Amino acid sequence: MKTALGRLLLVFGIGFASWGYAKETYKELSFIPSLAVGIPHPWNLAADLRIPERFSVGAGFGTLSYTFNDLIQGTPLKLGIFNFELRGRWHPFKGAFFLGCALGRQRLEAEATESISVATLSVPTKIAITQWSTYVTPHIGWMWILDSHLTFGFELGAQLPFVSTTSVSVSVTDAALQDLLSQVQATAEYQDLNNQVNERANQGGSQALPFITLLRVGYAF
Numbered sequence: 103m104k105t106a107l108g109r110l111l112l113v114f115g116i117g118f119a120s121w122g123y124a125k126e127t128y129k130e131l132s133f134i135p136s137l138a139v140g141i142p143h144p145w146n147l148a149a150d151l152r153i154p155e156r157f158s159v160g161a162g163f164g165t166l167s168y169t170f171n172d173l174i175q176g177t178p179l180k181l182g183i184f185n186f187e188l189r190g191r192w193h194p195f196k197g198a199f200f201l202g203c204a205l206g207r208q209r210l211e212a213e214a215t216e217s218i219s220v221a222t223l224s225v226p227t228k229i230a231i232t233q234w235s236t237y238v239t240p241h242i243g244w245m246w247i248l249d250s251h252l253t254f255g256f257e258l259g260a261q262l263p264f265v266s267t268t269s270v271s272v273s274v275t276d277a278a279l280q281d282l283l284s285q286v287q288a289t290a291e292y293q294d295l296n297n298q299v300n301e302r303a304n305q306g307g308s309q310a311l312p313f314i315t316l317l318r319v320g321y322a323f
Contacts, residue, residue, distance in 0.1 A: 130154060134245075134253055136320025138162070142261060142311045143185050150245075152322070155196040158245070161188050167211075182211035187239070198246045198255065204239040208263075212300075215275065218292050220285045226275040227286050229296055235266035239313050251322045257315035270300070 132152040139145050148162030167182035187206025193199065215228040241259025248254075274283050286292050 138318040140315040180213040184209040235263040253320040259313040
């Protein structure tokens, strides 16, 4: 079963590469702004230069923030992601198919606020974690330029982080209770919340992730 599936994927890949070669041979320099939708970055705006006939280079960035309700024991968790990257591609058949690699920086943010009990008081406490990581993304893909100058494509690879730094900030959101911060940090409830927010941030920032561009659309000038 696995062998048959592997052969099918190989034939599928060769077919797409051959179609890209047969349909397009680039003779002119093209500037291509585009929008990409995929994972781990939900969307990216990008700009690329297609350099005749075998190369293209580009840059892109994206950002997204969303609050998930009841993600941590009933506590809403706000997650944010930002990335910026530079990339190069080699088109071995002078067509749509390419081998690519991107070098980028990614920022992940996780923030949770919970009321923590200290003696007889309920202290609203916010934990915010910011993680920066540098990553490399080897990938393959296809990028077609139609006669109408519209472009579309998709990509598949892996995002591999190799340098990361994490910072944590803790604050009491009620100004009248600021003096209780050290007591809050000593509670088991706070330690549990801190550990879980850290775990959520580390899952995305320090682990290898699949890189999939479900669709990239743009226009060639």
